[in-house]
Every structure is written in structure tokens, then in C-alpha cells.
């Protein structure tokens with residue numbers, strides 16, 4: 095587990111960019127943390143690292159946003175509006191927990207208590223006051 099202390103939204107985007115550059119087919123970035131913790135900022139960086147142009151917005155209403163213009167397809171999910179694993183399965187989102195051709199990044203992963211993805215990249219984001227955020231993450235071993 096690595097810990098990154100972010101002092102600004104930009105530093106969080108930069109960490110995301112490094113994660114996006116490292117990302118491999120099948121990886122699932124599992125983001126947990128309160129509203130405003132910086133999950134969507136991190137997704138912006140991951141998308142940038144994958145070479146995806148354009149804006150990233152939280153897919154809160156759509157549940158999933160697909161970005162197909164980068165080095166690998168990026169599937170951006172936001173589970174905020176779903177209560178639990180049952181709801182997630184009911185919404186047909188299970189395939190995104192094992193993306194065979196691309197990378198998933200899942201906001202509000204704490205809604206899921208099924209088995210962890212095979213190529214699991216847990217990321218926890220915590221407010222530490224003001225613009226400070228503590229970001230703890232783990233990447234799959236090669």
C-alpha cells in the first residue's frame with residue numbers, strides 16, 4: 095500500500111495521470127471516499143494518463159461512461175446512487191468488475207461487497223482538512 099499526500103486538486107490529477115500511465119488491460123481502480131474527497135479529480139488524471147482527450151464528468155445519472163479514444167478503453171462507473179451489491183448486479187454492471195479489453199475506474203466502490211476484481215487497484219481518498227487529501231492505493235503486482 096502506498097500513501098500519497100495531495101495538497102491540491104492538481105496534485106490529485108497528477109497522481110491519477112501516473113496511475114493511468116501504469117494501467118494495464120483488466121485493471122479495476124476501486125475508489126472509496128466521501129463526497130468531495132477527490133475521486134472524480136483522480137479519474138480526470140487516470141483518463142489523461144491513458145491519452146483520453148476531453149472532459150471527464152461524474153456519471154452519477156448514467157452510472158457508466160465509456161471513453162474509447164485512449165490507449166485502452168476506460169469504463170468510468172459511479173455507484174453513488176446504488177445501495178448495495180444487489181442493486182449493482184440488477185443494473186447489469188458486473189461485467190465492468192472484470193473488464194477484459196480495458197480498464198475500469200469505479201467511484202463509490204464501497205457499495206460493492208462481492209468478490210474483489212482479479213486485477214484489483216484499491217484507492218482510498220480521505221479529507222485531511224482544507225485542500226489536503228490522504229490517498230492510499232495498491233497496484234497489482236506484475
Ligand SMILES: Nc1ncnc2c1ncn2[C@@H]1O[C@H](COP(=O)(O)OP(=O)(O)O)[C@@H](O)[C@H]1O
Nearest residue numbers: 100101102103106129130131132133134135225
Ligand atoms: N487535494 C485535492 N484533491 C482533489 N480535490 C481537491 C483537493 N483539494 C481541493 N479539491 C476540490 O475538492 C473537490 C473534489 O471533487 P470531486 O473530485 O468531484 O470529489 P468526489 O468525486 O470524491 O465526490 C473539487 O472541487 C476539487 O477542486
Ligand SMILES: [Mg+2]
Nearest residue numbers: 133134152201
Ligand atoms: Mg465523483
